[in-house]
Amino acid sequence: MKGLILPLIIFCSSFSSLLANKLLIPMDESQTNHLKAYGFTYKVLQGEDAKVSWLLNYKGGSFLMEYSPIFSKDLLSKGISYQLISDQSASQILAEVNSESSNMEQATLQKVPKIALYSPKSASPWDDAVSLALSYAEIPFETIYDQDVLDGNLAKYDWVHLHHEDFTGQMGKMYTQKDQVWYQLQLQEDQQMAKKNGFSKVSQMKGKVAAMIKDYMLGGGYLFAMCTATDTFDIALSTLSMDAVPAFYDGDATSSNISADNLNFNNTVAFKDFSLILNYRVNEFSTIDSAPNYTQRPISEENDFFELNEFSAKSDMIPCMLTQNHQQVIHGFMGQTTGFASSTVKSEVTILAENESLKEVKYLYGQVGKGFFAFLGGHDPEDYQHFVNEEHTDLSLHKNSPGYRLILNNILFPSAKKKKQKT
DSSP, rough: OOHHHHHHHHHHHHHHHHHHEEEEEEOSSSSSSSSHHHHHHHHHHTTTOEEEEEEEEEEEEEEEEEOOHHHHHHHHHHHHOOEOOOOOOOOOHHHHHOEEESOOEEEEEOOOOOEEEOOOOOGGGOOOOOHHHHHHOOOOOEEEEEHHHTTOOOOGGGGGEEOOOTTTTTGGOOGTTTSSSHHHHHHHHHHHHHTTTTOOSSHHHHHHHHHHHHHHHHOOEOOOOOOHHHHHHHHHHHHSSSSOOOOHHHHOOOOOOOOOTTTTTTTSSSSSOBBOOOOTEEEEETBBBBBGGGOOOSSSSGGOEEEEEOOTTOOOHHHHHTTTOOSSEOOOOOSSSEEEEEEBBBBBSSEEEEEEETTEEEEEEEEEEEEEEEEOOOOTTTTTOTTTTOOOOOOOGGOOHHHHHHHHHHHHGBBBOOOOOOO
């Protein structure tokens, strides 16, 4: 019997080395619930000293982490595909990813970003694609609005998303909705807040809020915005010293010097060389929007697609993280701001996705001081043309949505240990 002890020890040692000690969550077409996978990864990062490797360009941007029996139960309950692999298999994958000859990279996720959703109290949860994505993925967030910004509370958060807000103070230029309850509630909320903080008009308060959000980025904060919050943010920054609101919305005339020549493009973060649309009956703010009129979009819904640009995972890690996906060509979706005219995008801004034939930028990224921003055009990636009071999108029916993945890439981006961009 004693002679069997040594072979048994050797066998057990060899067997243990083959045990599944690592957990791989593939994010390619084999994944059964891409959106929940982001929420699971976020939850793992909430553990003490937890780390996750985001394998950029490996099977759609897969996640690799230490295995725990608790994880398996959670993954199964959420319908997330996963693989249990040995340390040896994990080492082989990392060797492939880290190889200088591959366009892949290992990004270490090492902290849980604290998330704020900038949104009025009067807004419904389904009004905004990001709140839908966060809720479905089960990622916690706090809701803030103008008072929180004015009180200097932005510094509490790593990541701030702008609800489809109109930072020009024109209520989205939705004058046809002025008798609707939702319109009246938000107008009342904004007017009361402006008065409380010593502003004579909502537009003045919104301009101050936009400037403070920019300061938040300068100090290292990360901003994500969609739809109207993208272009109106820069419009507000470009018109801080003038009145760019028609009398219909604020009771007095616009400044006499309103023109593209007098807009302060040095103060904007993403856009330049745009003109304002001051007619209050035109449901559009400026020439930034590449599709200023729903009925005149020069492409049909069936043929509306945009393409993610490819980046070097090793030298352009940040753009690569923001574009991780299982599809490179994604069906378009409209919004009050559908996309951005290529001619208005600043040269220092990185274009993440576009429709070159339309000269339309759909998704972009840039740096402001120590911070970052990403703007995504359109309202809802799974609702081509979303209307006011329309039923909200049920993400359980779109759990593999490539458009919603773009939103959730932004959620994990602040967690990643960044490498300096070489290009």
